[in-house]
Amino acid sequence: MASPPTLFKLRRVETEAGPLALVTMDNGEDWRKPNTFGEAALRSLEEALDAIEQEAWAGLVLTGKPFVFAAGADIDEFGEITPERAREGGEAGHALFGRIRALPFPTLAAINGAALGGGVEIALHCDFRTISSSVRHFACPEVLLGLIPGWGGTQLVPRLVGAEQAVRFIVENPLRQNRMLTGPAAFEAGFADALLEPVEFLDESLAWLQRAIAEGRSPRPPADLADTAEVVRKARARLDGQVHGAALAPYRALDLIEGAATWSLEEGYRAEEDALAELLPGPQAQASLYAFYLVERRAKRGAGIPEAEPRRVQKVGIVGAGLMARQLALLFLRRLEVPVVLRDLTQEQVDDALAWIREEVAGLVRKGRLSEGKARFLSSLASGGTSWDLFAGCDLVLEAVFEELAVKQEVFRELERVVSPECVLATNTSSLSVTALGAGLAHPERVVGMHFFNPVAVLPLVELVRTPSTDDVTLATAWAVTRKLRKTAVLVRDAPGFVVNRILARQGAVVTDALDHGNTVEETDEAVLRLGVPMAPSVLLQLVGPKVANHVRHTLHEAWPERFPLSPTLESLARGGEPVVVEHAPRTVDELHQAVLEALADEISHILEEGVVAEAADVDTCLLLGAGYPFWLGGITKHLDQTGVSQRVVGRPLAEVRPARVPA
């Protein structure tokens, strides 16, 4: 899918200050397809610069098509790239952007919309910048993709806004869920010389440049970079705490920012080119680009979701009023804005949950995210009690009661007595068989698993579990609801632990086995953290609760006893006890790290052969969105394939493993 080339369209505009070169970046598409810089775009920029350099101008204004400035380099051209091509790409950008910087008259970047990566960098090569207060995306996300801003970004950002801001903008924001600046925030941070309203943004930008010309205004003097070494040293320490040395790009970006304090711009350009030649063809950038594609494009398309017309969901039921249930109720309330009823065994439990929901809604008002009227309306939609009759008229009921098959089966039997035959019956079970939950129902075709991850507000994944009976309309409805909840669903077949919990449990099995054999918690934590995952296994265990973790272990042990052995340590922790050392035979952290990788490769190959998901990409999407696995591992299978672990353990890359039999 080739994206249309972005062209640099030059027009001459006569003003009182003299003729202005007005350059528009435009790929001829609407805002949904942003401008990007591929080879064709750079050729177009070269032609525009050839024309501009031949004439006398009072100034230049560079802007984007409506609602978009430029989203940076065209990442579709990055796959399978050689170090030579990566270096050439860097050189081409430096040469062209450098020519903008060298123009002998004042230049202004009028940042009218999203500016990312190369879009930010081209703007930094202008003398001045205006930015619209409506801009929501101003960022250099390269580090998230295993890269560095390599068209002058690492050199010009510190010169413009100082080392502290540069570290935050180039290194820390991309690693904080790809945080981006708004127009006002970018102005506040010093990236722009003027913050203008969107309504007459370009008119006012033209006027701003004319005034600057008339006043003979000079670009701001470079920031004082005396503190750079110290700022970068502290940033490195924070980075060690976050990624444990696992990610290359953020460290390389810090090196380049540090260099900016002493290098000439040309020296900085060369250093960026070296970094691009190293990073772009490298495994982490290639894995990150793969992960970006999965999360931003593939998952949003809904791979494998049937085309059926979803049913309207006008009333939602939540069975249970516990911690998970109330979080889910709040999410449905906020995103669907339909009546939500909760039911639990006692009115006290229900009232407690309703009070919690109303308090959360009130908190949103205090943060300015909801109006008081809207909050009143949302609160009025939540109700609950102890009777099953409350669920009459629901279009979807999601149960989130205690993880026990008989309890949940009873819930579904009771529900079927009060709801219509079309009402979707969903379960948030994490380890039980959804098929078994639906057994014995008159209409098992409307049973589906919707497995959310805790904390619900943070983790975007929902495992959408289909049983052999689940029909297309039910799946389509659950998918549509998930989208409205602003979550991303991955379709999985009903199998113990589905994907995320099964993989984390297998990883946990390596950890508890090590603890059973005398390794310390620090050692097992380090063995896993070395991957670059956000949470140590010991912290994860506390979050889930040792009791629940052990329950999951038992479920999986029943299915695959040899891969999920019961652990004396886990049994003890679940009872509130201490780790139990069965035999003192600790392994090194390196050995443990390898054992974790091999266990992951093995388990994922089973998941794929069983057809729990269609392909390795689905496993990676689950880990990226449901467990916070980092982009630079490409979830995990990309990393396992790149490093040869898959080959060693499975005999082939996981990307090539397909279901051994057709999934039910």
Next chain:
Amino acid sequence: MARMLREVLYVDGARTAFGRAGPGGLFWKTRADDMAVKVVRELLRRNPTLPPERINDVIMAATAQVGDQGLTLGRSVALLAGLPTSVPGFAVDRMCAGALTATTAGAGEIAMGAADVVLVGGVEHMGHHPMGEEVDFNPRFVAERLIDESAAVMGQTAENLHDAFPHLTKEAADAYAVASQRKAAQAWENGVMDGIVVPMAVFTDEGWTLAARDEFLRPETTMEALAGLRTPFRAGGRVTAGNSAGLTDGATAALLASEEAAAELGLEPQMRLVAFAYAGVQPELMGLGPVPATERVLERAGITVDDVGLFELNEPFAVQVLTWCDGVGVAPDDPRLNPYGGAIACGHPLAATGVRLMAQLARGFRDRPEVRYGLTALCIGLGMGAAILWENLHARG
């Protein structure tokens, strides 16, 4: 309860450049409502002593009140222009007299004491809304011969004028058109338009550019060139693209205030609204409309045509102006008539045109302090005419 009517003053007016309607035109990729927003904001910028919350109503005209001209334009433009939500607005339609009707409606609010300050204007993006395209003519019009079929096509009503008044020849019409182009070119050269036309950044297939000059200007127009043009409305006709106004995209807005509010807010009013009149004529002779409207407004003001020192008349068709000249006794080359050229040169974005006439009259008043009264008038589809009589606040003596 006895009450005093209040004087209504014209403070300021602005317009966009006028563009050629259609895919090749300057405004093809620009929304009509955004064009109206541009001129409204220009007025606010030019009159900084006016607190926006003191605007009591925003009245916007459009003939096609759908698409980017739908959604109760006056209100939506107010919101889009960043006026406080406390400022209301509405939309009006009287075809070519839309902005003029917005003006008299706003004047009514001010005179009644219902408002102190009103923003009025009009917009017509004839590229996005070709005339009559979204209209469903009632078949009774034709079945019951309520109107002649030609009344629906403005060019045909112009041909009808030539038929009805055979002494108004094509040569006279062409000569008028050449003069209009010449006067407009002079006005642009002399900077007259700089105070009226506000440049606007517009997005096009070739990138952003500045719409700063009317696209229809043809200063080089000659009688010889006009003689050879096609007559699109009938074979052997007399109305051509050269002696009529082209299909146009444009927006206008003006600021009206009561005498008291203007003084209180430190505004600089240019004209006083003396009287206005609307009139109806046979729809197929639509262009006759301004004649009875002019007669009526002069009668109401108690003055004669000789007391009027400036006429800003719309020029949808040269023959329509000639008909008016004939009817009220003003020579087509009278220097009082359209001194800065007219719609034949700049274009005629239907509902927007009225404020263009006022803005040019206000400029004419400033240049001619010896003039006391001026008239803005235009003809209206379905057989109507509109006229507003103004007094020059810069007049000497």
